[in-house]
Amino acid sequence: MTQDDDSPEARSGRNETEEERLDRKWDDLLQELRVMQTSAQLTAGFLLTLPFQSGFAKLDDFQRGLYLALVLLAALTTAMVMTPVAVHRRLSGAHIKERVVDSGHRIVQAVIGMLSLMILGIVTLVFDVVIDRTISVLVAACVGVILLLLLVVLPRRLMRAYS
Structure with a gap:
């Protein structure tokens, strides 16, 4: 194998410059966002419609607190989704791609x-309101394990398998 065959371009099967690679990665990030x-x-x-439902007044303190935490988490998640675009807008042309x-x-x-936490919170809230707190915690724990497997374990295993 020559030195050129060991280059990142040769290993990835792509023939792109560093700038093209960064542009491609940025485009991928934007699509994911x-x-x-x-x-x-x-x-x-979904969360913002709940207070306008007739059953919302029946929520206990735990359920109301969880609901408000989820609204806050949804607002912060939305802000986080916008952050890379704001950073890009501000730093575009600064040659620090x-x-x-x-x-x-x-x-x-x-x-x-953050989206994973929102999913867990919503599952907990809905099961707590519809069934009971014990079941909601059990279901949320199961969903949490599934999320952990899908979003953390699987990508790490795929990385190891293809490295």
């Missing part, structure tokens, strides 16, 4: 975590 933005918006929309892409990557990871 679009998907997450839709999830965050739908979740926030690698830092912008790296920060976008880290923010996307945080958004995935």
